[in-house]
Amino acid sequence: MGSIMKRGKSYRVQISYYSNGRHNRISRTFKTIKEAKRWELEQEFYKSNGKQLAKGNTPFAEFYSNWVYVVKKRDIRESTLKNYETSISIVKKLFGSVQLGKLNEIIVQHKLDQYAENRAKSTTKDLMTKIREALKYAYIRGYIISDFTSLLKARGKILPPRNIALCKSEASKLQSYLFNNSEDEFHVYLLVALETGMRRSEVLGIRKEHLYKYGIHVQESISPDSNDTLLKTQGSKRFVDISKRTYNLLQNISTKKDGYLFESQGFKQAERLKKLLKYLNITKTTVQGLRATHATLLYSDSINDKYISRRLGHTNTNTTHQYYIDFPTEEMDKNNKKTLEIFSNL
Numbered sequence: 001m002g003s004i005m006k007r008g009k010s011y012r013v014q015i016s017y018y019s020n021g022r023h024n025r026i027s028r029t030f031k032t033i034k035e036a037k038r039w040e041l042e043q044e045f046y047k048s049n050g051k052q053l054a055k056g057n058t059p060f061a062e063f064y065s066n067w068v069y070v071v072k073k074r075d076i077r078e079s080t081l082k083n084y085e086t087s088i089s090i091v092k093k094l095f096g097s098v099q100l101g102k103l104n105e106i107i108v109q110h111k112l113d114q115y116a117e118n119r120a121k122s123t124t125k126d127l128m129t130k131i132r133e134a135l136k137y138a139y140i141r142g143y144i145i146s147d148f149t150s151l152l153k154a155r156g157k158i159l160p161p162r163n164i165a166l167c168k169s170e171a172s173k174l175q176s177y178l179f180n181n182s183e184d185e186f187h188v189y190l191l192v193a194l195e196t197g198m199r200r201s202e203v204l205g206i207r208k209e210h211l212y213k214y215g216i217h218v219q220e221s222i223s224p225d226s227n228d229t230l231l232k233t234q235g236s237k238r239f240v241d242i243s244k245r246t247y248n249l250l251q252n253i254s255t256k257k258d259g260y261l262f263e264s265q266g267f268k269q270a271e272r273l274k275k276l277l278k279y280l281n282i283t284k285t286t287v288q289g290l291r292a293t294h295a296t297l298l299y300s301d302s303i304n305d306k307y308i309s310r311r312l313g314h315t316n317t318n319t320t321h322q323y324y325i326d327f328p329t330e331e332m333d334k335n336n337k338k339t340l341e342i343f344s345n346l
Helices: 033-047 060-075 078-095 105-116 121-141 168-180 185-196 200-204 244-252 269-280 287-300 305-312 317-323 329-344
Strands: 003-007 010-019 022-030 215-218 238-241
Touching: 003 033, 010 033, 022 033, 033 060, 060 078, 060 121, 078 105, 078 121, 105 121, 168 185, 168 269, 168 287, 185 200, 185 244, 185 269, 185 287, 200 287, 238 305, 269 287, 287 305, 305 317
Parallel strands: none
Antiparallel strands: 003 010, 010 022, 215 238
16 A cells, blocks of 8 residues: 655655556645545555455445445536535435445345435435446446446435426416516526527526527536536537527627626526416426427427437437327327327227
8 A cells, every 4th residue: 555644734645556567656646535545545556457446345325425426427517516526424424334245135125215214206216326336437347246236226215307397388477477587697598498409507508609690509508516517428419500699698798807798696596487487377387398399399290200309319219209299288198189089980
C-alpha cells in the first residue's frame, strides 16, 4: 500500500510501483484525509488490475463507497455521481458494519425491506439496482462466493404516476394561456417543453446560438446541482423544429450572465407549474409530464413512432413507448364506443 503523511493542513500520498525493471513513485497532495485515502485506494486498484478493492471482512458499506468512487465513477456523469453519493449514506445506515463476505440474499433483502417502509417502490428499486451492480462486481472479482442478486425484490408503496400526459383539450388550454402570457419567461420555458418534448434540463441548456430558423439544436443539459452540461445520451444531441411564434419568443429573450436563455436556479419549475395547473384547473403533472404529453399527442395523431423517439432524443422506440406514450382519454372514449358498437352488432 501507499503511505499518507500529514503536512501542515494537507495530506501527501506516496505510491510505489514496479515497472519496466525499475521502482517508481508517484505522489499527490490533498486537503482532506478522506480525499487522500480515496486516491490511494484508486492507485492501488489500478496497480492490482482491480483486485484489491475489498477483502472478506471489509464492511459492505465501505466496499460500496469504494466501488462508487473507484469503479463506477469512471462510467457516469457528474450529475449521476451525486445520486450515487446519496446512496452511499443510505447504504451506511442500512448495513452498518455488516461484512461483505457474510452477505446473502436474506440479509440484503431484509435491509431493502427496512428501507422500503414508508417509501415508494420506485425509490426502493433505484437503491436495489445500485446495490445489485456493486454485488455483481464483488462476485465477478471473487469477493463473494455467489451471485444472489437476481433473488432480490424491490418492495414499497406504489404511488400514482406523477408524469401524467395531458389530454389534447388540456394541452391546448395550457398552450393558449402560455402564449397569451408569454411576457413571463417561465411560460416560454413551458411552451418549449410542451412543443418540443425536450427534457427540462435540455430546455435550461438553450443558448441563443443553439437556435436556427425555425428550430433548436439540442447540445447542452443543465443540472441544478452539478456543473456537468453533457447530454444524457449520444442520441440526445439532435435538431428539433419549432413553430415560428415559439422561435420568435426565444429570440426575444435576453441572454443571461451564464450564457443561457433561462434561469436555472430561480424558476422553481415544479412549484410554479403546480400552481399554474391548479389555477387553470388542469390535471396535475410535471415538466417531465409535458414531455410525455408531447409524445402522446404525436402518437395519437399517427405520427411515426421512430420520428417521435428521435425527436425526444431516445436511441430506440422501446423507451419512448414504455415511459412517455400514454393512451389519451379522448382516444379511450372513442375506442370504447367502437368496441360497444362491434359487440352490439354481432
